[in-house]
Amino acid sequence: MSSSTGRFGLVLAPGGLRLAQELVNTALDELQGTEDQLADPAAANGWLRDALARWADATGKSAPDLRLSAEDLPPLRRLREQLRQATRAQAEHLQPSAAAPAELLPVDIRLQFDSDGGVDYRPVERGWEGVAALVALELLLAHSNGTLSRLKSCAGTRCGVSFYDESRNQARVWHDSKVCGNAPNLRASRARRKNQQ
Numbered sequence: 001m002s003s004s005t006g007r008f009g010l011v012l013a014p015g016g017l018r019l020a021q022e023l024v025n026t027a028l029d030e031l032q033g034t035e036d037q038l039a040d041p042a043a044a045n046g047w048l049r050d051a052l053a054r055w056a057d058a059t060g061k062s063a064p065d066l067r068l069s070a071e072d073l074p075p076l077r078r079l080r081e082q083l084r085q086a087t088r089a090q091a092e093h094l095q096p097s098a099a100a101p102a103e104l105l106p107v108d109i110r111l112q113f114d115s116d117g118g119v120d121y122r123p124v125e126r127g128w129e130g131v132a133a134l135v136a137l138e139l140l141l142a143h144s145n146g147t148l149s150r151l152k153s154c155a156g157t158r159c160g161v162s163f164y165d166e167s168r169n170q171a172r173v174w175h176d177s178k179v180c181g182n183a184p185n186l187r188a189s190r191a192r193r194k195n196q197q
């Protein structure tokens, strides 16, 4: 199964940060005709199992046993949009609005230190709060290792796909400049032509 991010032909963010990216990319995308993977519990649990397996691959930890019920879906979809707004601001070099990260705060995580000096972490809750807690912790870790500012949502007017900006100057604003960069370019060139007539 291709990841939600793979649907857009994009690479996954490094480490556990990919879970935040994968959550944003579950959304329906009108431009590219992708389905909402959080539309119902069956689809959402299929997505979550897959996303947690990729998270486990990237972090070397075992995937936590999280399950989503129908009641978990509305708050998880709200969290998805808040994440998109917060990371869109990164792409546009704006400060995220103060309201954006408010609901990302419940970091209810159990830490376990193992004998070789490593630390394991897993959410306490099993539903959407568990997903939110793991996402929040990964955002915090990414902030501390400097990768968070590279996670962006596309600045395209009808887009918002989450991509990881690997460019040296970290200046990418489109998830795909051919798809999303062209519309503004086209408008600009039409405006120029009109002015010349």
Ligand SMILES: [Zn+2]
Pocket (backbone or CB within 6 Å): 154, 155, 156, 159, 160, 161, 174, 175, 176, 179, 180
């Ligand atoms: Zn885009």
